[in-house]
Amino acid sequence: MNYIDLFAGAGGLSEGFIRNGFNPIAHVEMNKDACDTLKTRAAFHHLKENKEINIYYDYLKGKISRQELWNKVPTNIIDSVINKEISTETLPFIFEKIDQELGKNQVDLVIGGPPCQAYSVAGRARKNMADDPRNHLYLHYVEFLKRYNPKMFVFENVPGILSASNGIYLDKIFEAVKEAGYELEKSVLNAKNFGVLQDRKRVIIIGWKRELGFKYPHFEVKENNFEILKHLFSDLPKIKSGQGEWNVSKYAKKTNSYLESTGIRNGIDFTTQHVSRFNNENDLEIYRIAVEKWTNEGKRLNYAELPTRLIKHNNTSTFSNRFQVVNHKGVSHTVVAHICADGHYYIHPDITQNRSITVREAARIQSFPDDYFFESSRTAAFKQIGNAVPVLMAEGIAKKIKEMI
Numbered sequence: 001m002n003y004i005d006l007f008a009g010a011g012g013l014s015e016g017f018i019r020n021g022f023n024p025i026a027h028v029e030m031n032k033d034a035c036d037t038l039k040t041r042a043a044f045h046h047l048k049e050n051k052e053i054n055i056y057y058d059y060l061k062g063k064i065s066r067q068e069l070w071n072k073v074p075t076n077i078i079d080s081v082i083n084k085e086i087s088t089e090t091l092p093f094i095f096e097k098i099d100q101e102l103g104k105n106q107v108d109l110v111i112g113g114p115p116c117q118a119y120s121v122a123g124r125a126r127k128n129m130a131d132d133p134r135n136h137l138y139l140h141y142v143e144f145l146k147r148y149n150p151k152m153f154v155f156e157n158v159p160g161i162l163s164a165s166n167g168i169y170l171d172k173i174f175e176a177v178k179e180a181g182y183e184l185e186k187s188v189l190n191a192k193n194f195g196v197l198q199d200r201k202r203v204i205i206i207g208w209k210r211e212l213g214f215k216y217p218h219f220e221v222k223e224n225n226f227e228i229l230k231h232l233f234s235d236l237p238k239i240k241s242g243q244g245e246w247n248v249s250k251y252a253k254k255t256n257s258y259l260e261s262t263g264i265r266n267g268i269d270f271t272t273q274h275v276s277r278f279n280n281e282n283d284l285e286i287y288r289i290a291v292e293k294w295t296n297e298g299k300r301l302n303y304a305e306l307p308t309r310l311i312k313h314n315n316t317s318t319f320s321n322r323f324q325v326v327n328h329k330g331v332s333h334t335v336v337a338h339i340c341a342d343g344h345y346y347i348h349p350d351i352t353q354n355r356s357i358t359v360r361e362a363a364r365i366q367s368f369p370d371d372y373f374f375e376s377s378r379t380a381a382f383k384q385i386g387n388a389v390p391v392l393m394a395e396g397i398a399k400k401i402k403e404m405i
Contacts, residue, residue: 001405002105004028004098004148006086006112006141010037010374010384012366013111013156016394018045019263020402025107026098030085034384036375038081039070044371046073060272060373062247076101086140095147107148108405113156114138115387138169142176151212151405154397155205156389159188162203173205182207185216193221194396195262196367197232198332202389204397208404217400229328229349231258232364236271241355242278246378249274249360262392263369271370273359275378277343284354286310286323286344291351294325301325325349326357332365337386340379359385367392 001022005014008027011034018024027038040059047056052072059069070078082097084090114137138155145153161170170186177184184207191200208214226232235253237244248270259265279287289310290301301323303311326332328349339346343356357365359381363372367390374381 001108001402002102003109003111003150004107004144006110006144007114007137008034008038008081008112009387009389010034011041012368012388012391013154013394014038015041015368015372015391016389016396017109017111017398017401019391019395020398022109022398022402024080025101025105026080026082028082028084028086028094028112030083031384032083033376033380034387035081035083036066037373037384039078040066040373040375042077042080043069043073044373046077056371057268060247060270060371066375086137088140091140091143098148107150108152109401110141110144110148110150110153111156112141112154114141138173139176142180145177145180145182145207149209152206152208152214152401153182153184154401155184155207157203157205159201159203162186162188177207181210183210183214184208187216187219189219189393189397191367191390191393192224192331193219194390194393195222195224196331196365196390196392197224197226197228197258198335198365198367198390200334200390200393202393206401214404217404219396219400222396224331226258227329228326228332228365231256232264233348233350233361235259235265236274236358236360238350238353239274239276239355239358240353241276241284243355244275244358245272246275247272262367264364264367266369266371268371271360272373273363273378273381274361276348276355276358277378279343279355282310282312283344287347287354287356288351290323290325290347291349291354295328295349295351323347326365335362335365335386337383339386340382362386366390 002025003022004025005027008029029035044056047053055072058064080101084094184205186203186205188201189204191198206216235251237249237252250270255265293299293301303320303322322344324345325347326349346357348355348357362385366385366388374384
């Protein structure tokens, strides 16, 4: 079953569909770093399928360059990643590239959601919505439905899309999609119900060709008895602020049932990108206070309550919940792209390490497997992870779509 992946990001949604046997024809993404990640992951899947996975591991270990890795796989695999912004001007080029990749094959599915910043509550506060061209990206999405006539599509976005312009934007999306010959339904799904150790709500719109007469699938809730510190982070080497390895880190402990069953630990004996930010003494002292307050009292730190010598921002009300500790017991709060700016909102719950979470820990909260490598810099990696659809959530959605198709 072939699919096109629009607004692909680092490929979290796509990974879930690949796990269910779907075949990506093309990934369209405007961010170059995310495209490099997609190319590297495409190389991984090809090499794994052809029992040449050691070439990929050589890349992770720094033995060969990224370009050398990409050169080891057929050109069309790397070319399936189209680094373009989706706009009226670029559509002809994108269609031409997809048509080349597709040949005489049929597209069964279109997946992806336009960048969510325009619909997010924070995004709307920053900018007048009417002026933001990103709000009209759904019209381009519909162009793909009209051209490739897939049986189904999956459209993912933030809950803010429900209230954007008092619901008018959502009405417009539904109207445009119905005009293209599809029926569709929406639901707010939470990643924590798919086995992800994170509270992350997303609007998932699923559509199908009218004549298929489908209904929105029922998603069972997965009971979650796992904890972040005990199960998700426990096998990673303990490091302090500013420490860690970009390439290879050996595991500090054996795997456990959560890491095994989710495929986060998937057979290799090392992980990558377990690198933490450097923080100044002032921040580290705040981290200590925040972690102690959270572990001992179960309360979040209020910035205004800090000792005066530690307060560096005059506007304490804006920063009131700026320092947040990742919940060590249950599930984490939502990982967002802002994690690339600083780590204050994602403080590691283990006081002995006293730091914000690493790239690998953030990726695990998003349920990415440990062999998933995020290209470019630490900042770029954090941003890609924060914008992604959690892999286990994507996998759960893909499983239902597969049953329907």
